Every structure is written in C-alpha cells, then in structure tokens.
Amino acid sequence: MIDVDTLLTWGGAFKKVSAGEMIFLEESECRFYHQLVSGKVRWVNINDEGREFLQGVINPGECFGELPLFDDERYAATAIADTDSMIIRLDKPTFLQLLKENTALHFAFSRLLAERLRFKFFIIKEMANHDPEHSISMLLKYFKQNKKNVCTDCNRVNLTRQQIADMTGMRVETVIRTIKSLEEKGKLVIEKGKVYC
Numbered sequence: 001m002i003d004v005d006t007l008l009t010w011g012g013a014f015k016k017v018s019a020g021e022m023i024f025l026e027e028s029e030c031r032f033y034h035q036l037v038s039g040k041v042r043w044v045n046i047n048d049e050g051r052e053f054l055q056g057v058i059n060p061g062e063c064f065g066e067l068p069l070f071d072d073e074r075y076a077a078t079a080i081a082d083t084d085s086m087i088i089r090l091d092k093p094t095f096l097q098l099l100k101e102n103t104a105l106h107f108a109f110s111r112l113l114a115e116r117l118r119f120k121f122f123i124i125k126e127m128a129n130h131d132p133e134h135s136i137s138m139l140l141k142y143f144k145q146n147k148k149n150v151c152t153d154c155n156r157v158n159l160t161r162q163q164i165a166d167m168t169g170m171r172v173e174t175v176i177r178t179i180k181s182l183e184e185k186g187k188l189v190i191e192k193g194k195v196y197c
Contacts, residue, residue, distance in 0.1 A: 001035055001063045001112065002098075002105060004088055010098050012090040023065075023079040023087065030068035030075055033095035036060050039085025043077045044166070054166035056116075057082075057149060057159065066109070069095060115146075127169055132178040135168055137187060144197045157195040 004012075014037065017023055023034065026045060041058040043065070055077045058064045067076050069092055090098070099106045122142060126135040140157060143149045149158045161179065165172040179195060182188045189196040 001061070001108065004035075004037065006098075007035065007088050007090050010090060011094055012088045015087045015089055017081040017085050017087060019081055019083050019085075021081045023081060024075050026076065026078045027074045030065065031092055032089040033063065033069060033092065034065050034079070035063045035088050037086040037088050040082040041079055041085060041087075042082050042163075043079050045077050052166050053169065054163055056119075057163065063112070066113070070113075123167070132170055132174050133181060135170075136164065136175065136178050137182060139164065139168065140188065140195075140197050150197055155197040157197060161195075 017039075023041065024030075036058050038060050041064060042052075043055040043058060044052040045055065046052050056064070058079075064079055065075055065077075068074060099109065119142070123139075126138050129135050140150070143157070143159075144155065150156065151158060159167070161175045162172050164170075164179075165175045168175070170178075179188070179190065183190045
C-alpha cells in the first residue's frame, strides 16, 4: 500500500514474526498500521471451538488490520503469520498524520476499504446461495478477475482447499468434493494437487 521508504521516513519500524505467531488478536486495541514486507499472513476470526473463518490472506505489499485505524474500535479479526514474515509498522497517530498530509494515500485507502467491503458483500451473497459448486466457481472467478490469490502467469490458485473452506464457511470435505466435480465438468484443472482456473 505505502512505499516502505515513506514508512521508514515517517518512523516506521520492521518487525520479524515467526510462522504461527499471532501479530494481534481480535478485540485487542489497535496501536499500529501494519504492512507485510515478506512472508504471508492470514486474517481470521476464531470461534469458541477453535475453528477459523478466513477473512483474507495477506501477501507482501498489502496492509492488514486497518479498520480500527479509522473507527477507533478494536481489531475485528486476529492476524497470524503463516510463514516467517517481516512486517513494517507505523504507530497509529503518525499514520493518520501521514494520510492527512498525503491525499493520494488517503484516497488509496478509501479505495482499498471499498474493495474489501465489496468482497465481503460478494462472500455473504455467495454463502447465502447454498450451492457449493456455484459459490466456489464464483469465488475463483472473482480472484482471477481481481488478480488476488491466483497466479497471473499460470492461473494457479494460491489458496489451499482448507483456506477456501475457511473463507466460505464450508467443510473442507465439501470443498474437495466440489473442486473434483468442477474438474470433471472441465471448469478447472487439477495438476499434481494444484488447482488452476
């Protein structure tokens, strides 16, 4: 989202996190803007049984946990490093001042929030559909069109079947069975366990 040199100029600091480490917890107080430099982070809600609902997979260059920066509420989800990762953080007051002084960045964040909100509307609509084949097809189509979680060179889906299940609220068995059915119908390709749109 923001050039790393700009963040460093404004007082940003790097933070290493190990695979499996929680970066922040749902309902905890927000003190920083977070941007992933390297690695992979998942943004999840965890229910009382420990089941995760995947809100998003964060890739290098993307920010996460930004809602409480704007509404002064607590984090809406937990951020967990999927791999050893490097994050750059900027304290909240400085981040807000950076946006006040840079309208282009402010508009970029408005656009990002709108895109993420639009995706949530999309997911809710598809979950209400109750047809796993349709829902998974539409999810993969959305990712391909928006160049998210799909390799732009080879159309490989960069999500596991478990992550798709966690994102849609389906059981992983349903996702596996549905992806196999979509392959049999020629709507996607499975090669060496990898799914291609």
